[in-house]
Amino acid sequence: MDGRFGVVSSPTIEEAAGLLEKLLDGSSMVVVAGVCSSEYEGRGASVSTEGDKLLIVKPGGAVILHGPRGFRPLNWQPSTSHTEVATAEGLLTLKFYRRTPREVLKIACSSVWYVAWVRFPEEGAFWMYMTEDDLRRAVALHPRELLGEDIRFFAEEKRTPSGKADLYGVDGRGNIVIVEVKRVRADESAVRQLEGYVRDYPTQAKVRGILVAPDISDAARRLLESRGLEFRRVDLKKAYSLLKPGRGRSVLDFL
Amino acid sequence: MDGRFGVVSSPTIEEAAGLLEKLLDGSSMVVVAGVCSSEYEGRGASVSTEGDKLLIVKPGGAVILHGPRGFRPLNWQPSTSHTEVATAEGLLTLKFYRRTPREVLKIACSSVWYVAWVRFPEEGAFWMYMTEDDLRRAVALHPRELLGEDIRFFAEEKRTPSGKADLYGVDGRGNIVIVEVKRVRADESAVRQLEGYVRDYPTQAKVRGILVAPDISDAARRLLESRGLEFRRVDLKKAYSLLKPGRGRSVLDFL
DNA sequence: GCCTAGGTCCCGTCT
DNA sequence: AGACGGGGCCTAGGC
Known part of the structure; x- marks a missing residue:
């Protein structure tokens, strides 16, 4: 975790939890791939059953959970006020809370394929035109x-x-x-x-x-x-x- | 590339290009992290300068390019009809084309931190309620x-x-x-x-x-x-x- | 293919 | 904070 980026392949649930506790401090762009289920409650409500998922957590607190298909994420949180990482019954459990509106996104992974991150990512400039x-x-x-x-x-x-x-x-x-x-x-x-x-x-x-x-x-x-x-x-x-x-x-x- | 998933850390530009040519066949959920710039032309137009980027390509052809901040991608392609991978002047260049509407997303990376993938990802079920x-x-x-x-x-x-x-x-x-x-x-x-x-x-x-x-x-x-x-x-x-x-x-x- | 309306829309901007 | 409208909106459902 000293370099500009890092990858850990096939971590145990405990290793993944330990890594994420350190990584989810807002300094890194983090990607977790694994077999996970999810639950969302807030403005609406949804559940997804176990399947391959791609979790992205950005500095600034945006959380994005993609399934294998489609363009839009299955679940997301535009910003997060509080994050919890834990292990329970062989599962890596992640909880992302938002205050206004009050929402929570819960993710539980039974396997983690890899955890990857880029620290202190540099932001380029962005221009859009023809608006x-x-x-x-x-x-x-x-x-x-x-x-x-x-x-x-x-x-x-x-x-x-x-x-x-x-x-x-x-x-x-x-x-x-x-x-x-x-x-x-x-x-x-x-x-x-x-x-x-x-x-x-x-x-x-x-x-x-x-x-x-x-x-x-x-x-x-x-x-x-x-x-x-x-x-x-x-x-x-x-x-x-x-x-x-x-x-x-x-x-x-x-x- | 035989297992269910894989990660290559710090590939050269050529290695990354070789990997991606095989991976972008619609069988895998692929993630590329690196220092890249981007260009989009179609319904609108945009450019972004070099910076840390996270590229996601899903089976089905959805392409998503995230910068370090914010919830929304910098650029994307909801679906892709044609993909080109090449190397030019030390850059990994990726082009994603779409027919209707006619659009193109070009990405050029000077460094690649890692390339990661999950093959034949399994899709869980998804339910939403309170619509x-x-x-x-x-x-x-x-x-x-x-x-x-x-x-x-x-x-x-x-x-x-x-x-x-x-x-x-x-x-x-x-x-x-x-x-x-x-x-x-x-x-x-x-x-x-x-x-x-x-x-x-x-x-x-x-x-x-x-x-x-x-x-x-x-x-x-x-x-x-x-x-x-x-x-x-x-x-x-x-x-x-x-x-x-x-x-x-x-x-x-x-x- | 076009068109209409919903969405956890997100997002900026202004009050 | 709410509120309003744009967005490369995306996506589903009709025609």
Whole structure:
């Protein structure tokens, strides 16, 4: 346990427990593979029977228990306030508690294939782009190019009784325009959002509601038209290139 | 690689590549820890710089790349259609492709701490309970106990122009009642859903909309009242015990 | 394949 | 703390 990382293969239950007591101090990224069952109680409740499992415990207290299949973990704990390691009747038992919301995840392993860890792991930087935020900024800055008309925007992410609307503006004829932006194909819930924002705008005058997205589902289109709202198709490639003219050539080509 | 599992500590880049070419055939749950960077392009785009990473590849093709912190993976692929393993300029490079949607995740590792695997992992059974489905069934079967009045329900999960409504019924006075059920505290989007269902019901007569949940947010309550809709608090413990009288004592006690 | 809605969603951000 | 909406959300169920 002195190096940067370590692995112990086929530990006994007691050896595994001893190792984990030292390792689960928040300094290491720990992986335990073995034959385990699990129990969760909290916002919901679940049980899993014995089977091969992969347990990951990260510095910061995130706990993730994977079964052999699927993408999502069987059980997890986004953060942990208290951890217990013990052995009982030939089982390695782990308990991970969380305060708010009150939850507990219990894991019991009858065999442990290996315990592996990396100490004081270094965190690289991470950037994500092409988000809805990027698209909203592009629309706000370049309405003529992206919506086909000039709109002067005066507010973003403004609170209304129905929620937060993306963009507020005034069109060439002086109409209030409320814009809801979606980075992906717009569905009915996007229309419901926009409908609420338009209805909540405190005026007797006509308020235009525009849904801006690369595409819209048929059902959403019908709902939108029945409510007198508008849809504007936006080209993601064009939007992002307006925002960052010099960047992302390869990313855009991929789209 | 003959046993049920295996671990190789501190492999060279070439050794790691050789191992992974054999291991990434869908027969094993594989873990790679090392110093890696990553790139993703698809529905969005992201990059991460060199740092300690934990790569998990499951049978079935799920790929999960964790950094040292947080609960969610930095990058992932829910399923993979094609995988490439190579070495280039002292780096282990892995590429995971997906068809629909078209996405690619590229990982490059300059050091590999360990490669570990479990072959032909056995899957245990998994049960989850106390879902929204359970609650909806409880309300449909026991309206008097849970809503305080007799309602005869005649439809569930029925399609409307605004989406799918949870329950349709008729109350003691012959009014149509539409019920939206939430297992957790109801928010504004729940009210918007219910509002749409009520509005879409094809009748001139009064239609009651009832939101059923263990709790409701203040903003949602205001929106609900302004729209003439009703709220009924439901006790999860009671609902669940009505559904399964003989079961779940311990789970309920925890709530 | 698309679409809808749930989820122990998680997560940031703002009040 | 709660609350609201985004997310490469994922996943199940319909069509």
